Amino acid sequence: MEKHEFYNNPRFHHVQHPLIEHKLALLRDVNTTTKQFVELAEEIAMLLTYEATKDLPLETVNVETPLETAPCQMISGKAVGIVPILRAGLGMVSGMQKLIPNAKVGHIGLYRDHDTHEPVEYYCKLPADAEQRLLLVVDPMLATGGSASDAIKMIKKRGVTRIKLCCLVSAPEGIRRVLADHPDIDLYVASVDRCLNENCYILPGLGDAGDRLFGTK
Numbered sequence: 001m002e003k004h005e006f007y008n009n010p011r012f013h014h015v016q017h018p019l020i021e022h023k024l025a026l027l028r029d030v031n032t033t034t035k036q037f038v039e040l041a042e043e044i045a046m047l048l049t050y051e052a053t054k055d056l057p058l059e060t061v062n063v064e065t066p067l068e069t070a071p072c073q074m075i076s077g078k079a080v081g082i083v084p085i086l087r088a089g090l091g092m093v094s095g096m097q098k099l100i101p102n103a104k105v106g107h108i109g110l111y112r113d114h115d116t117h118e119p120v121e122y123y124c125k126l127p128a129d130a131e132q133r134l135l136l137v138v139d140p141m142l143a144t145g146g147s148a149s150d151a152i153k154m155i156k157k158r159g160v161t162r163i164k165l166c167c168l169v170s171a172p173e174g175i176r177r178v179l180a181d182h183p184d185i186d187l188y189v190a191s192v193d194r195c196l197n198e199n200c201y202i203l204p205g206l207g208d209a210g211d212r213l214f215g216t217k
């Protein structure tokens, strides 16, 4: 595995685990069905969430066990919001909600123009108390980084300061772009792939995540 310079950036987190590697291999496989793809994306998103929420603040609460009162730790306050970048980001939400059922979900609508490869914004609806939460912005694919960088810009404009970006498959180009545009956010990825092709698709990648999630091709 190439040791890119961004591995020295403490804001960059390549989440590595045998379960993630195994599930990513299945996710990439062209013969994986839509049903399997949806399940795998959900599962890898859960594993990323485990890492991305490692520093959530805890508070002590007293819990009555059948035997006595136990001082326990629970996540304090309004903790998390999940913000999928439409449309493929939707494929990561259900897994994350299983781990954080109280998370509010916002949506950001962006698509990449197929000719210019530039992101076009069409929708943004965040939880009303978004600025009190850690927002996990999610998108399976980080290619040029244009969509994620713009989405984060839109979220910051609405007063949110605590933002983490979670992606399943990323290219070095997109990682560099996001870390350069937003040095104040943390980035979690399950894979760092080799490069982009001439159409800005990730190699080896997994193809078009949205089409594979929703069976549109």
Ligand code: PRP
Pocket (backbone or CB within 6 Å): 085, 086, 087, 088, 089, 110, 111, 112, 113, 119, 139, 140, 141, 142, 143, 144, 145, 146, 147, 148, 174, 200, 209, 210, 211
């Ligand atoms: C894909 C993907 C990201 C974006 C990544 O979405 O889900 O949002 O491309 O590319 P970038 O890093 O170069 O911006 P797409 O625009 O194809 O829309 P979709 O989710 O509706 O399929």
Ligand code: URA
Pocket (backbone or CB within 6 Å): 088, 141, 143, 200, 201, 202, 203, 205, 206, 207, 208, 209, 210
């Ligand atoms: N969007 C995708 O869905 N796949 C890529 O490889 C790049 C952008």
